[in-house]
Amino acid sequence: SQQGEEDPQALSIQEGENATMNCSYKTSINNLQWYRQNSGRGLVHLILIRSNEREKHSGRLRVTLDTSKKSSSLLITASRAADTASYFCATDKGGSYIPTFGRGTSLIVHP
């Protein structure tokens, strides 16, 4: 079964708006990662947040982690058409450091 699940499954916004995606997971983790997948391509790592961290930033990306709620969010600020992609969270199931992925959120940013 999936360890992490993203929500919503699909998100459609206008360029310049912020995009927020959420990830919920089931068991304790060492860290949580977010990846991006452009159509027809492999996944690309965006950001990793450790279990003892609550928030992390990278450029226009902001990730939060709430271990008490077993959830994370990915915020993309001032979105661009080039941000159109699927976004996946990955958690290391049972502290194994082996990433397992959710089904992803499909983001469409309209120019």
Added chain:
Amino acid sequence: DAGVIQSPRHEVTEMGQEVTLRCKPISGHDYLFWYRQTMMRGLELLIYFNNNVPIDDSGMPEDRFSAKMPNASFSTLKIQPSEPRDSAVYFCASRRGGSGANVLTFGAGSRLTVL
């Protein structure tokens, strides 16, 4: 480094045929993973290797699937015989060793269509 290299990028075959997918991980990466991606099931971990040794193959769907890693620079995923339900994109990924360094680098994937 050229990244993780997978071949073929696309494969169309008929039911019952043998399919072999290939992967060259990034040099120096100790771990190699095979994932399968479908619309219905998302991205599933099939098997992973550490230092060329299979560690966990519990995600392999059935005996028709097998994976090998004869050396640090090459791995294969074989399906024999193939079935239409095996149609998916198969990804190979690799990473360095060390418990705190589990960021994966993915290949571009092999899209398999079984008719």
